[in-house]
Amino acid sequence: MNDSATLTAHTVPPRRLVWLRTEVDSWSTQGLITEEQAEQIRTRYRSEDHARSSIGRVLLLLGGGFVGIGLIWLVAAHLDALSPMTRFGAVALLWLVFLAGGEVLAARRASPPLVGAARLLAALGTGAVLFQAAQSLQVPAFEPRLVGLWAAGALLHGYLTRAYLPFLVGILTGLVWWFMQPLWDSQSGLTVVLLIGAAAVLAAGVAVLHDDRLDAFAWTWRTLAGAMALLALFVAAIPDIGGDGIDWSPWLVALLAVAGVAAVAAAVTRPGHQALEALGAVVVLAAAVLLALWSTGADSSDIDAADWAHAAISVAAYVGLAVALVALGTVREHAPLTWMAMTGLVVFTTFQSFAVFAPIVTGAWLFVVLGTVFLGTGFLVDRARRELAQALDTATDDEGATR
Structure with a gap:
């Protein structure tokens, strides 16, 4: 027994x-x-929730994070008391110790928080080694390629060891590089919208590819996809954001191609309802670009019919996206998507209300209008969420009855 x-x-x-x-x-x-x-x-x-509430886990991860950031800070401070090769050797040695130590602890089935802290140190140490090597070679610090190499190294570490914290470091640094590299030489509002929307497409496609294989990684990719989709429509709705056009570059084309490949791969390998996530992200990207290209002027004191139409369609698109994310969060049991959708809807509606309604409706009436918009959109989103949850519960009961 x-x-x-x-x-x-x-x-x-x-x-x-x-x-x-x-x-x-x-x-x-x-x-x-x-x-x-x-x-x-x-x-x-x-x-x-219980598994993630350990105080010891939090302290170990905070300690690992501070030590890792401290290593990078030491590199940034030049360590003038040592020669370049000595500095590089010291930082590389510490990185190798953390990298090997984390895997030795994992093989010995040590405490998961302790293993996670060691792996976090190794992932942060990857950046310290790269920046120190660049400094020794007289490469300017904080170039996009250095951040990109750091992201690639951390992601490789995370995927090879199935370790979440190095993977998370790779996601965060990779997100910085995603925007930093194409915008390094020239910037435009429409290029930013395109990059945000493409990030949503990439993350959604990769999340679908990770389902039933690496659930923790899929959870993070899906959260990133939802955040980028909400941000893309938010930025696209800013008046005259796309007036400067797109600054095309080889990097921008390459990133768009990568996002497209991820969406196609998700649709091919996971046909059916799962592919709708990547398809929905593509629709969000297209809607964001079209809204950004729709120039209505940035003068808040002169609101005409085009401004009203732009604001109304922006709000409708955002409400549709919020409802879709709430539905996805309910189906996937992914609570952050639901909360992001609701929070984003409140912030976006407030922004649009003050940008469009404020020049026309002043004083107390502005808050009446704003409150009415909140009540209407909140009612629609909450009703959609409840009906979907009820439909899922009914489907589950029916499936159990047939068995």
């Missing part, structure tokens, strides 16, 4: 844990399993 204490505990989303415990209680009541077996099943699963 197996001892329940020896079973490996698996973390699951809170909603799934509630469903599982309800089913286990039902199985036990019906005599399908014994009470001892039911207790073993309950012990084997725990909530993700």
Whole structure:
């Protein structure tokens, strides 16, 4: 007989844990399993929220983050007391120690927070090594290619070891490089909109490709896709944002091609409803570019019919995106998507209201109009979320009944 204490505990989303415990209680009541077996099943699963609430985990990760940032800071301070080769050797040695140490700890099944802290140090140390090498070679600091190499190294580390924290460092630094590289020589508002929308397409496509393979990575890619989609429509709705046109460059073309490949790969390998995520991101990109190209003027004191139409269509598009993200968050049990959609909708509606309504409706009436818009959009989004959740629950009950 197996001892329940020896079973490996698996973390699951809170909603799934509630469903599982309800089913286990039902199985036990019906005599399908014994009470001892039911207790073993309950012990084997725990909530993700509980698993992530360890104070020790937080302290270790904070410590790892501070040490890693400190290493980069030391590089930035030039370490004038040492020769360039000595500085590089010292930083590289520390990086190798953290890199090897994290994997040794993982092989010995050490505490996950301790392993995570060591891997975080290694991922941050990758940047320190690159910046120190660049300094020794007289390469200007903070060039986009250095940030890009750091992102590539951290992502490679994360994927090879299936480690989340190096992967997260790679995502954050890669996001910085995504915008920094094409905009290094010249900038324009429409180029920024195009890059934000393309980032949403790439992240959505990669998230779909990760489903059922690397769930934690898919979760992060999907969160990034939602954030970029909301940001793309927000920036595109700024009056006259696309007046300067697009500054085409080889890097911009390459990034758009990468995003397109990710969307096509998601559609080919995951046909059906899963491919709709990447397709939806493409639609958001197209809508954002069209809104940015629609120039209505930036004079807030002179609002005409074109300005009203631009604002109305922008709000409608944003509400549609928010509803879609709420639906996706409900289906995927991805709470951050729902909260991002609601928060983004409030911020966007406030911005549009003060940008368009304020010159016409002043004083208390402005808040009446703003409150009415909030109530209307909030009612639509919440009703859509409730109806979708009810439909999913009904489908789950029907599937259980057929079995």
